[in-house]
Amino acid sequence: MASAPRTVLISGCSSGIGLELAVQLAQDPRQRYQVVATMRDLRKKEMLEAAAGEALGKTLTVAQLDVCNDESVAQCLDCIQEVDVLVNNAGVGLVGPLEGLSMDSMQNVFDTNFFGAIRLVKAVLPGMKKRRKGHIVVVSSVMGLQGVMFNDVYSASKFALEGFFESLAIQLLQFNIFISLVEPGPVVTDFEGKLMAQVSAAEFPGTDPETLAYFRDFYLPGSRELFRSVGQSPKDVAQAIAKVIGSTRPPLRKQTNVRYLPLPALKALDPSGSLYVRTAHSLLFRWPRLLHLGLRCLACGCLPARVWPR
């Protein structure tokens, strides 16, 4: 006999990975999921509703949820009996020279990416513990594994998630609750467009001209090329997350982009950290042509498209 559908609550479904995941799970051919797709601004729900098609109102419902707001979280959860799977997907980026970024903008990154996820976990955990089952999925990033220049604060917010959820995972095994940190590389969503809009509007006051030139003339072109060459589609990332949710023994960590794997591998190869830091520095500042060639090679499609082990 087929078991009852699991209720999946996903944050940040107005666009990108969250939207794709909500639709994929709601359209699961085996109807294993009842999806509560949430977003902070319901005026943005049209795209999700259109993509959901016939699943809307059946296996997918849309609800308001701002991960930075206690009241919004409480109201949303009041309407759901049990959350079997929580997907912490909502997130914001922040890029630029540190000297030119306001403390408010940095705090907003932590409020959303880190404390937003914790706020939701605190809300669903008592129920999961009582039922002695549950799965918490966190959309982390390769930047939760290694820092990337000019992404200092965003990367720190993802490192914070990694430390927090790895710690929690140990206790929660006692309650049969699993944690999975999904670590995508660059994904072609509104995320990059929002960052670029932020960059073109910002003047980065107080930043010295040399640093600004490194950011604008080295980092931005390199990052643009990286997204163009090895960027994954949100559909691919959502598929990887759906697989993690569907597995009986969910992994603690899952990287989604095989073409980005050489970079985290540098960190694993040299625990002192120097190999990764020096290679990233050289690729950006000393051998940009090698970076360009390497990215073209990685993009050419001759590499397998899946991450090993599967």
Ligand SMILES: NC(=O)C1=CN([C@@H]2O[C@H](COP(=O)(O)OP(=O)(O)OC[C@H]3O[C@@H](n4cnc5c(N)ncnc54)[C@H](OP(=O)(O)O)[C@@H]3O)[C@@H](O)[C@H]2O)C=CC1
């Ligand atoms: N794109 C990429 O290259 C990568 C992205 N990630 C991570 O994937 C996740 C999804 O990003 P992605 O789909 O790419 O980008 P999008 O910008 O398309 O999606 C981000 C989502 O988060 C929502 N959000 C932001 N703040 C809040 C809030 N306070 N409460 C509720 N929702 C909020 C946005 O809503 P709104 O429309 O209202 O702003 C939007 O729905 C993020 O955690 C991101 O860090 C990880 C690795 C790479």
Ligand SMILES: CC1=C(/C=C/C(C)=C/C=C/C(C)=C/C=O)C(C)(C)CCC1
């Ligand atoms: C420019 C540049 C880099 C940039 C990496 C970037 C920009 C990664 C972006 C990842 C994202 C967007 C994750 C989201 O969570 C490298 C490869 C480290 C080193 C060489 C030069």
